[in-house]
Amino acid sequence: MSTILIRPTRGLASLGLRAVWEYRELLFFLVWRDVKVRYKQTALGVLWVILQPLVSMAIFTVLFGVLLKVPSGDAPYPVFAFAGLLPWNYFSQSLTRASTSLVQSSHLITKIYFPRLVIPLSGVFSSLVDFAISFAVLLILMLLYGVTPTARMLLLPALLLLALVTALGFGLWLSALNVKYRDVGYLLPFLIQIWMYLTPVVYGSALIPERYRFLLSLNPMTGVVEGFRWALLGGELESYLSAPLLALSVGIALVVLVSGALFFRTTERSFADIV
Amino acid sequence: MNDIAIRVENLSKRYRIGVERHDTLRDALSSFLPRIPRLHPQDKEIREIRDHSWQKESEFWALRDVSFEIKRGEVVGVIGRNGAGKSTLLKILSRITEPTTGLAEIHGRVGSLLEVGTGFHPELTGRENIYLNGAILGMKRTEIDRKFDEIVAFSEIEKFLDTPVKRYSSGMYVRLAFAVAAHLEPEILLVDEVLAVGDAAFQKKCVGKMGDVAREGRTVLFVSHNLGIIVDLCTRAILLSGGRISRDSLPADIVAGYIAHDSMHHGYRDLRFWNEERSGTGDLRVTYVCTTDVGGKLKSKYSYGEPICIHVGTEGKSGTECVVGISIRNSSGQLVLHYSNLDDRAEVFLTGEKSEIVLVIPSNPLNDGEYSLTVWLGDAFNLLRDRVGNCLSFRVNSEALGRVVSLASVRMSGNWSVKNASGFEH
Incomplete structure (x- = not known):
């Protein structure tokens, strides 16, 4: 016989990961719903997943590759840009979905109990489907430009995980804040735009003066994006992506994730009252 | 094993209403950090007093x-x-x-x-x-x-x-x-x-x-x-x-x-802002319900057999055909009588923005007791436009007519006769 004890909670909450595990089927269904619904009643359907990064790539290629002549190492600029856009788009989509997820699910939050962590998690997971499709496009693109994949690609899942952890960490903070302060909704587009220019997506980090490059590693997405290029396009790993600095990136991502989860769990108790 | 399914003990829930003073990002964050001891105890006292007086105005105990x-x-x-x-x-x-x-x-x-x-x-x-x-x-x-x-x-x-x-x-x-x-x-x-x-x-x-x-x-x-x-x-x-x-x-x-x-309202209820037991599309709404005698005088106490007039004020989309249902429930919530204009083959067509629909029960068959009215408005397709449940109650008390033995909600007079054994032919 299961017993549920309901009482006011004070102070810092526990993570409650076991409850999330118990509700993994709901998580699955929410992800499935997001994916299923995303491109319903659109004429192009899933083509949008391919079109969006391709158009961005084309714009960046003309603007930065042709006009500004941003160096792209050995790789052709379009592939260079797409290899950076791939993890970046995953990150920005996940962050946006996770951050707005709670407010968008207010009808669920006020009517039924389940571990609230499931909601931002579903945002981060459902973006993986778009990622997989874009990844296939990249492989075709590499084939067209004659870039041969290497065994380094086996490291991509680890890099993707770092992007997921970063997006989820910040997403947890922002989604919980969004419940009370809808400012988050206005802030988010700017945040993502600024963040993209702080991340070497359209340019390579080789462009940044050497003594400032360690600053880039404070941003976990630098490691992810440069790591993706390194794994896909070959070339030497930039020195600032050395093990200690990469460890710093991972450390920052984990701190944000754990603190975000604790903040989320602690504010969670009032979600239904104020959302 | 005990046989208790739910046990609730001194459960209370407070909601804060209106503009909240604590609603700043800084305060929200500070509530997660360990409390920093205050340097001046007086400050804390002042703050507590201030918080307290403020709380009084904007607190609401939904459960106590x-x-x-x-x-x-x-x-x-x-x-x-x-x-x-x-x-x-x-x-x-x-x-x-x-x-x-x-x-x-x-x-x-x-x-x-x-x-x-x-x-x-x-x-x-x-x-x-x-x-x-x-x-x-x-x-x-x-x-x-x-x-x-x-x-x-x-x-x-x-x-x-x-x-x-x-x-x-x-x-x-x-x-x-x-x-x-x-x-x-x-x-x-x-x-x-x-x-x-x-x-x-x-x-x-x-x-x-x-x-x-x-x-x-x-x-x-x-x-x-x-x-x-x-x-x-x-x-x-x-x-x-x-x-x-x-x-x-x-x-x-x-x-x-x-x-x-709930019967202290003398036969009239304004329902414009009434939200209880209310459902429907709302394109046509009940604005009031009242009970009167045949002369149109508000009345909430009737005798058995006395006519009851039920008036339903409506507001909303005009030029529509309407289905009206009025039900009467007794004090244990059982349905006793239900009137529908469909059953009485009466057409209810509302031409103006505001209308009043009147139902006359010529001779009420209700036994002594407390009754409540539920009004239902539908459209020609029987789609619910507005329903106000148990919105008005009235009382039937026929003391003046003599003592009543029946406990049923409806009383119909019958014709009685007796045949004693001696009256039969063998």
């Missing part, structure tokens, strides 16, 4: 020191006016929101149904929504697989299973939603007002299903405005008022008291 125990297998109805704390109680027990103080213990698997169709997605098909909604209500996938056919049969939407639910009529939508919820099999069921949906036939089916659940020996906590259902289904009722328990007893007793308490 509520304690009760529910045994396994009990079916308990919770009634009360709007704002009495019914929904708050259910939200706390469903773990949607936390209590401010007190505690509750629930022994067993809980299913809560605060709304029909929670999480339905309009773009998904009926089939897909069954799975999604089932998962949201806490069903396992295998469980949904197993009950899928049963759910579909109950909802009567077989043909539209693969149509997005946004193309459903509101009736179909509600039927499907209820069907999923009805197949949830928790040990303890918490239900809020979900039966106030759908057409009359489906409502009947839903109530039947609820009855089954109750008979299967599961524990049910049921919040409703529908007093008749409370009396029919529940073994016990709790009356909440102002966030506190005001009575806890047999349903019939509580419902009777509840209606009697």
